[in-house]
Amino acid sequence: MSLLFTPLQLRSVTLPNRIAVSPMCQYSVTAEDGVPTDWHLVHLGSRAVGGAGLVIAEATAVEPRGRISAQDVGIWNDEQVEAWKRITRFIKEHGAIPGIQLAHAGRKAFGDWVPVAPTTEPFPGLNTPEKLESHAGIVKAFVEGALKAIEAGFEVLEIHAAHGYLLHEFYSPLTNEGSIEERIAVPVEVTAAVRAAVGSDVPVIVRISGTDWVDDGWTADDSVVLAQALKAAGADLIDVSSGGNTAQAEIPIGPGYQVPLAEAVRRKADVPTGAVGLITEAKQAEQVLLDGAADLVLLAREMLRDPYWPLRAAQELGVEVKAPRQYARAF
DSSP states (O other): OOSTTSOEEETTEEESSSEEEOOOOOOOOSSTTOOOOHHHHHHHHHHHHTTOSEEEEEEEESSGGGOSBTTSOBOSSHHHHHHHHHHHHHHHHTTOEEEEEEEOOGGGOBSSSOOEESSSOOOTTSOOOEEOSOOHHHHHHHHHHHHHHHHTTOOEEEEEEOTTSHHHHHHOTTTOOSOHHHHTHHHHHHHHHHHHHHOSSSOEEEEEESOOSSTTSOOHHHHHHHHHHHHHHTOSEEEEEOOOSOSOOOOOOOTTTTHHHHHHHHHHHTOOEEEESSOOOHHHHHHHHHTTSOSEEEESHHHHHOTTHHHHHHHHTTOOOOOOGGGGGGO
């Protein structure tokens, strides 16, 4: 029996398997209004048809200035909610669980607006941010985005606190001052507020950067402290990625290079984790789970190359899965 194709229970939601489509920005909004398009329907829908258990929509801004670019999707108004509804409906019709990554780009936003951050130091090549004097509006935006996401039909919420975007900027010593307890306060408060707003049934995942990959930055040990606090705030799973908050990092990229970070958080913080980063083969993904390094594997670029990776993985691991009836002749 393959662990990769064993269901995963997250609160009231049961993922049919432990394969997730990692959120990947598409930069495909044709007007500067954050509304998803037919591209998003086909892109996300085809991964549901392909057999993934969880399909997470790309970094979706909770307010206009939180977009990475003007071509990014959002979840701050009713027009966006209505556009997302047909996408979540299609995903569910084809056996997958629709998830969304709630995001704020912070100082890495690039558009005709002034970015905000806990610092006035710009990310190299980008605009100088305005320092946030209060984070109350940010917490409110994440809560409102979470509620609109539920209205739009999403069943799993992921809070984006990685890759040098706003919530990562708060906890990384590269972009914020104070003790680790002071620096993690905002992402923990956002998580607690989202949990309180959406109730006890909705799974809440938080994506973190497990390390900044520089000597004076955020570390794997710091991530354990953060994960423990996020768990106490109501997070159900920590999606462990890395990097993004500095242009100086030397990242040892290779197959499964971030898996040890997920494993450290899982074992030391006693919280379920997701592993991501150059996981490309079925047996490799299975081994991550068998080793106890993570509870869920997230695939990004491999899913771009092959939307039907889960169906192929099932065949390679000797697991019988039900393919879409329209594709039955291929099986």
